[in-house]
Amino acid sequence: RDLYAVVGNPIAHSKSPFIHARFAEQTGEPVEYRHLLAPRDRFAETVRLFVAAGGLGLNVTVPFKLEAHALANSLSARAAAAGAVNTLRFDGERIYGDNTDGVGLVRDIEANLGMPLADTRILLLGAGGAARGVVLPILERKPRSLTIVNRTAEKAEALVAQFAAAAHEARAALTGGGAGLVGSSPYDLIVNATAGSLDAALPECDARAFGRGTLAYDMMYGAQPTVFMQHAKSLGARAADGLGMLVEQAAESFFVWRAVRPASAPVLAELRTMLA
Ligand code: ATR
Secondary structure (H helix, E strand, O other): OEEEEEEEOOOOOOOHHHHHHHHHHHHOOOEEEEEEEOOOOOHHHHHHHHHHOOEEEEEEOOOOHHHHHHHOOEEOHHHHHHOOOOEEEEEOOEEEEEOOHHHHHHHHHHHHOOOOOOOOEEEEEOOOHHHHHHHHHHHOOOOOEEEEEOOOHHHHHHHHHHOHHHHHHHOOEEEEEOHHHOOOOOOOEEEEOOHHHHHOOOOOOOHHHOOOOOEEEEOOOOOOOOHHHHHHHHOOOEEEOOHHHHHHHHHHHHHHHHOOOOOOHHHHHHHHHHHO
């Protein structure tokens, strides 16, 4: 069997081994997928040992996505844009770094939740690592506009500068700044990429941004709807959590390693049941 793993710290809670075991069963690919705890100061060494033991690929999670980006000697365009790597593939001397998070988000919204992003108005809340990772895949879907809003306005402005050329190519209007930039009519899609849901804090956002036709998407997930989802629903919007993104980024990583696309829907349904 070919060996893969998810590496992070902590890692015991990760659902990736479950997801990839299902993908392997489903596709018949001879994949063995484990979890790997790396000491905080020994990421590169842990990776080297894994490769020496015959490992062919890794998923990378908190707090090592930036280190994985630095470790790779070859990067996909989307990993370079994200500045972070969640998928490593090893062949010989080559350490290929990719990032499947953004595509995972886009595929969950378009394929699972049924909202094509072409020509939509999108509001992205947050400008940290999670937000940066999804900007390019969103722009590639050619939305009419993407507004990035962050508590620290300068970080949103920096993302606009970084992605100006990609936005121009997509003919999408890209703007960014503080909460004052949020429009006063409903968006088609609002993505919460702030770390706020973890401590139940809501990012500042004009209530008029949420309407009946709005999909409010929280990258976080849990057994209960997040505070952001509850807030969005109270304003009449449809709300979704990030569990589908988790499964879709895994499916894309599986494809990067095996060139085979697993079916995500049954695995997502199973995870949803387990979470409840
Ligand atoms: P991640 O990799 O999860 O994106 P990060 O890079 O630390 O983590 O970014 C966290 C994001 O959540 C940032 O956009 C941060 O806003 P600042 O850039 O102003 O710090 C945002 N965030 C965290 N706590 C928040 C809160 N209580 N209210 C609003 N935004 C918050």
